[in-house]
Amino acid sequence: MTAAPTTELSPKVVAAMKRYRVGAYVVGVGLLVLVLVAMPLKYLADQPLLVAVVGPIHGFLYMAYLALTADLAVKGRWAVAKVVGVALAGTIPFVSFIAERKVTAPLRRRPTT
Known part of the structure; x- marks a missing residue:
């Protein structure tokens, strides 16, 4: 049985992926704070x-995201279409975390050069 060929990632793609992952988490947390803490305080308190x-x-x-x-x-x-979908993920609570995992999963499985 032979393994499926893998495409190696360039260091530039790996670096961009790491920056994107950090950005996705920061935007996701910021949006959660805005929606789950700040907005209720504004409208309820x-x-x-x-x-x-x-x-x-x-x-x-x-x-920045x-x-x-x-x-x-x-x-x-x-x-x-993928770019637009991932860009919109930063506008819906929790979705930036899901998008980050889906986008980077195939990239994380590939070997780096």
Whole structure:
């Protein structure tokens, strides 16, 4: 029985993948703080300060996430639909974590050069 051929990853793709993984987790945690802590405080406890602080920070981090996604997409030669789906994952709570695992799983199984 022969093993299926594997495509080796270049160091540039591996580095882009690591940056993307960090970005996905940071954006995911920031969005969870915004949605699960800051928004309830604003609307249930009439405390808008945390939304005023966390909201713009999440917006900035999401822009960085988009840049990291684009970087990995170019280096990994993704289809446009995949890029759009992964980019939108940063806007829905918990989905950036799922997208990160799905996107990087095939990449993590390949040997590096």
